[in-house]
Amino acid sequence: MHIEPREYLVPDRNQPAPRFSLAASTPQFAVYITRSEEEIREAQQLRHQVFSEEMGAHLSTKQAGIDEDIYDAYCDHLIVRDNATLQVVGTYRILAPHDAKHLGYYSDTEFFTTRLNHLKPNLVEFGRSCVHADYRNGAVIMSLWAGLAQYMLANGYEHVIGCASISMRDGGHQAASLFNRLKDEHLAPADYQVFPRNPLPLNKLHGTLEVEAPPLIKGYLRVGAKICGDPAWDPDFNSADFFMLLSLADINPRYAKHFGIPTQSSKTRVKQAA
Numbered sequence: 001m002h003i004e005p006r007e008y009l010v011p012d013r014n015q016p017a018p019r020f021s022l023a024a025s026t027p028q029f030a031v032y033i034t035r036s037e038e039e040i041r042e043a044q045q046l047r048h049q050v051f052s053e054e055m056g057a058h059l060s061t062k063q064a065g066i067d068e069d070i071y072d073a074y075c076d077h078l079i080v081r082d083n084a085t086l087q088v089v090g091t092y093r094i095l096a097p098h099d100a101k102h103l104g105y106y107s108d109t110e111f112f113t114t115r116l117n118h119l120k121p122n123l124v125e126f127g128r129s130c131v132h133a134d135y136r137n138g139a140v141i142m143s144l145w146a147g148l149a150q151y152m153l154a155n156g157y158e159h160v161i162g163c164a165s166i167s168m169r170d171g172g173h174q175a176a177s178l179f180n181r182l183k184d185e186h187l188a189p190a191d192y193q194v195f196p197r198n199p200l201p202l203n204k205l206h207g208t209l210e211v212e213a214p215p216l217i218k219g220y221l222r223v224g225a226k227i228c229g230d231p232a233w234d235p236d237f238n239s240a241d242f243f244m245l246l247s248l249a250d251i252n253p254r255y256a257k258h259f260g261i262p263t264q265s266s267k268t269r270v271k272q273a274a
């Protein structure tokens with residue numbers, strides 16, 4: 001499935017165009033791509049609140065209360081803002097192929113991704129996903145994903161990668177158990193697998209616990225994403241990271257319709273009508 005670009009949402013990073021609104025916006029939430037330094041700071045404050053204050057991540061930051069790294073300057077930042085309170089309540093950062101040429105993908109720091117090289121011209125990385133604690137009822141994450149889908153369609157990108165995390169506060173036993181439970185059904189084919197640079201020591205952990213997948217991992221799997229190999233251990237974020245790959249051609253038709261992504265059946269109907 002090849003996606004033809006509609007309209008490039010961020011035509012030139014050097015031009016003063018700080019915000020690109022998306023059709024995913026609703027009366028309750030504004031959903032948009034921003035390049036405004038002030039708005040990116042708001043997103044980074046939310047990230048620090050979630051990752052450091054809630055999850056206990058050890059973040060090396062230049063400014064207190066801000067989660068920022070060298071990749072942020074090369075990313076497009078997706079924001080969901082509550083129209084009533086004007087608070088940033090959800091965010092993702094997006095690293096597009098032309099911007100990944102500067103530093104590589106963030107995922108490359110955790111995984112060897114050579115087997116995905118053939119996808120990289122049309123591959124986008126989503127990262128630093130977080131939703132404010134008061135808004136984790138599903139509406140904000142659906143708004144984020146709808147915005148991400150529109151971004152990919154608008155720019156003609158066909159594949160997305162990202163790291164979805166599970167806490168290591170219990171030493172990694174839940175993460176190992178979750179991987180063991182999911183791998184039979186959701187593991188990518190061998191020629192699409194990656195390899196962790198710092199592997200979670202699965203053979204030293206209790207891998208048979210009853211564990212529920214975190215909402216982000218569960219959501220990825222519902223829309224059709226695959227887990228691309230053993231999880232990596234990220235000591236800075238005190239998490240086990242699952243490398244996820246989603247191709248728009250493989251997306252669950254139910255979600256494709258919701259996000260406005262053309263499926264093979266819908267494209268066939270269009271051709272027949274023509």
